[in-house]
Amino acid sequence: MIQLLNPMTGEPEDKGQNVKSLFKMLDVLECFSGVDPELSVLQIAQRTGLPRTTVHRLVDSLRAVGFLEQEASRENYRLGLRLFGLGNTALTNMPLHREAAPFVDTLAKLSGEIVHLCVFDGSQMVFVERSLDRGRPNNVVTTVETSPCHSTGVGKAALAFQPAAVIDRVIALGLQRFTRNTIVAPEALRKELAATRARGYALDDSEHETDVRCVAAPVRNSTGRVFAALSVTGNTRRMEQHRTEDLAALVISHASQISAQLGYQPDALARKRRR
Numbered sequence: 150m151i152q153l154l155n156p157m158t159g160e161p162e163d164k165g166q167n168v169k170s171l172f173k174m175l176d177v178l179e180c181f182s183g184v185d186p187e188l189s190v191l192q193i194a195q196r197t198g199l200p201r202t203t204v205h206r207l208v209d210s211l212r213a214v215g216f217l218e219q220e221a222s223r224e225n226y227r228l229g230l231r232l233f234g235l236g237n238t239a240l241t242n243m244p245l246h247r248e249a250a251p252f253v254d255t256l257a258k259l260s261g262e263i264v265h266l267c268v269f270d271g272s273q274m275v276f277v278e279r280s281l282d283r284g285r286p287n288n289v290v291t292t293v294e295t296s297p298c299h300s301t302g303v304g305k306a307a308l309a310f311q312p313a314a315v316i317d318r319v320i321a322l323g324l325q326r327f328t329r330n331t332i333v334a335p336e337a338l339r340k341e342l343a344a345t346r347a348r349g350y351a352l353d354d355s356e357h358e359t360d361v362r363c364v365a366a367p368v369r370n371s372t373g374r375v376f377a378a379l380s381v382t383g384n385t386r387r388m389e390q391h392r393t394e395d396l397a398a399l400v401i402s403h404a405s406q407i408s409a410q411l412g413y414q415p416d417a418l419a420r421k422r423r424r
Contacts (some may be wrong), residue, residue, distance in 0.1 A: 187225040205419070216229050245277060264276070266278040300324075310346065
């Protein structure tokens with residue numbers, strides 16, 4: 150447990166202050182990303198809006214428990230390996246991880262392509278399950294890898310069903326170009342997300358990797374919130390355009406079955422909302 154001391158008195162802070170400090174710590178940790186893996190105290194202060202003295206104190210506490218590591222130069226910090234361990238444990242014990250594995254295997258066999266299952270963490274997608282080899286669909290790995298939302302099928306399938314404020318926040322983080330097909334204009338991405346909502350699945354047409362096509366569908370929890378996405382990915386030579394609708398139907402079906410396993414009952418939720 151992290152116990153924060155008042156820098157002026159050296160006494161333990163009260164519970165209310167501790168809660169506020171924990172939220173500030175979370176703000177510090179959320180400054181780091183795949184685009185910005187290392188940051189200085191000044192950069193963190195600029196991104197959080199917190200005073201540099203406060204950031205220094207928070208960074209020292211986070212470093213002490215292994216959530217941050219200091220670079221050899223002692224000017225920059227990065228996320229610590231202890232977070233990796235906690236994240237891996239969290240993914241392994243998620244109901245999604247337990248319930249989805251059979252559906253990932255089946256979808257890989259039926260499609261003959263690689264299948265990904267990812268969770269939306271608020272800004273990017275985190276891999277939970279993945280069939281590794283075409284032809285070895287039962288070989289599934291648990292890993293802590295991330296991918297952007299705007300250029301991947303799973304990312305767009307999850308992001309399309311988030312509140313407008315969340316979409317705006319992801320766009321504000323920057324839309325990096327990965328291929329000539331990557332959507333980097335905010336309004337173009339919003340239009341694509343609207344199309345994704347309308348048809349019920351997302352497409353990645355060589356937007357994250359050249360010559361790679363992806364079809365993805367959202368996964369919902371028991372409350373109906375989209376928190377993950379399932380996809381089929383393959384080379385554009387195999388996944389030709391005319392296969393898209395057939396693959397989309399497969400992905401949507403398996404994503405819906407995973408959602409049902411997690412307790413999502415659309416009819417029951419609809420009746421509840423009408424009351």
